[in-house]
Amino acid sequence: RDASRYWGKDIHETINSLRSDLNDPTVKALAIGPAGEKKVKISIIANEEGFGGRCGLGAVMGSKNLKAIVAKGTQKIPVAHPEELKEFLKDLVKKLTKGGTGLRNYGSAGGVKAYHALGNLPIRNFLWGKWDDEKVAKISGDTMTEKYLKSPFACTLCPIACKRLVEVKNGKYFKEFTGLGPEYETVGLLGSNLLVDDLEAIIKANNICDRLGLDTISAGNVIGFLFDAAEKGIIDKNIEGLNLEWGDAETVHKLLEKIAYREGVGDILAEGVRKAAQKLGAPELAVEIKGLEMPAHDGRAYWSHGLSHATMNRGADHLGWPHMPFKGVSVPELGITAFENRYIDGDELIETVIKMQNLMIIYDSLILCKYAFAAGLTVTDIIKLLYFVTGKEYTPEKLMEIGNRIWKTQRKINNELGLTSKDDKLPPRMASPHANRDDTKVPPVEKWLPRYYELRGINPDGTVGKID
Known part of the structure; x- marks a missing residue:
């Protein structure tokens, strides 16, 4: 429908106006603000709960003269094992509620x-x-x-x-x-x-x-x-x-x-x-x-972030969450142990980064929040949820295979747009020591890249060949 009456409004005004005009306060909407309309490259898509904040997707909507998307669900979502899911969720919600206490108290x-x-x-x-x-x-x-x-x-x-x-x-x-x-x-x-x-x-x-x-x-x-x-x-x-x-x-x-x-x-x-x-x-x-x-996570504080930032497919991106094992969080199903040293080197670091990137791709694909991981959601929990909802059985190895395939697919698209190993590097500011402290260390990303590519199963120049 014609969006001219909403054009120029901010995101809050747009969503409130849509609900008022539709005479339905329960509809859900995603909208852009004036920044998206002006095709600002750092603009977002948002609603009153959350923000699709990275990569300028607001400008994509703005370029299509698309101000908002409104939806309302009226049907139930069928699941394979509803009773088992209901029982499992009772315990899972209790666990996440307890594990999320710090986030709930202080954000x-x-x-x-x-x-x-x-x-x-x-x-x-x-x-x-x-x-x-x-x-x-x-x-x-x-x-x-x-x-x-x-x-x-x-x-x-x-x-x-x-x-x-x-x-x-x-x-x-x-x-x-x-x-x-x-x-x-x-x-x-x-x-x-x-x-x-x-x-x-x-x-x-x-x-x-x-x-x-x-x-x-x-x-x-x-x-x-x-x-x-x-x-x-x-x-x-x-x-x-x-x-x-x-x-x-x-x-x-x-x-x-x-x-x-x-x-x-x-x-x-x-x-x-x-x-x-x-x-x-x-x-x-x-x-x-x-x-x-660059987001608010520094590769000089966590070497895992240095390698992950450089190799994440959308660019400087902390949501590979590679630092979590170095904050004391293990993922035993994937063979990831908790580390005390933020500056480990070699295969142990590279394999941990790849596994965490793959796991977070699974989170993204399932529309799971990363803070569920911080609150205690395990790989085993995810596998159980998938079974109760879809009826299909997965293993940790299968999830890693899927995550790696998705990463390669994303990477291949980047390759076709001209990105190669030359783009997997830290900015000059982060490739230099901090100006006023000497207990952080510059991550040697270039040294790690050949082995990272090898473990990923891609070419030495950072390009993807055949995707299995």
Whole structure:
């Protein structure tokens, strides 16, 4: 149907208007904001629960003049063994509820202080490996819970409820606000990465992105690049009435709106950090892989992330979750043990990264949340769920085979678009030591790649031959 009456509205306004016009508050909708309409390369697709935040899919919808997709289910979903599934879910929900206690209490931003201690938190466009502990504490999940949390917020039927429904009253940036608060990635990229230590300011930045339809990871990354370039004299520190200084939250908010509407310097940043850096003549300051901006996980803190970032098919992507075994989480069904050393080398590291990437591909294919893994969902649980729902029996080995085949299929598409081993590399910033700490280490990704390709079953140049 004609979407002209919704064009120009933000995501929240669009979904509320659709429900009102359809006279049905129960319909579900996915929508884009002004950023998607303007084909901003870091724009998202979203609803009131979650955000399809990476790779600029909002721009894809915008390019098709598609403002929203609305759906309502009216039929039951048949499963192979409904009674067994029902009984199994009773125990599984109890387990995930207990295992997700930390996430429910403090959200994903509960990891801010611990990750800072390890050098995993992005600071000053990934230049620094540490910041002032008091400033880090001010933007942590603990502080969010203490000062702003109204209640945990769950996606539909989720027992973990890791998201934050926050409330601000008589603040600096809100007179009154209730809505979703920032997650770890947002706190990292729009907070510490920009040296912003005001949690309310980060809540405001998060809300701007949510409404206008911007990926908070990429947005914080491109603004960090701009601040870095201004500090080095590559661009004027005072342009378009903006003060391009680290820690200036009001400038961050204005830049987010400029990016979403492609106004002034925002039009350059709207192309993503790689193209923005090329245009301004500072590619060495762009922290990206394969064109996708780096998330809030550093390969110098976890070598597993270094290799995984470089080889994930969509670019800089933490959702291969290769660091989890190095946080003490084992996956016995896959032969993955928990490690104390974040800097293990050789086959043990490479095999762990491949297995975790494959497992997370299975999670993505089944539409499972990665935090279910953190809360205790096992490979055995997944196999049981598959059997109860589909009636088909799987093994851990079969899941790994499927995951590897999907990875190869994705990789082959990338190959056809021109990507090879030359693109499996860390950005210059992450391939150099942190500027202000000496206990983190640069991962030797180039050394690992030949063996990684061999274990993956692809060619030495990073191209895929036949897919079994």
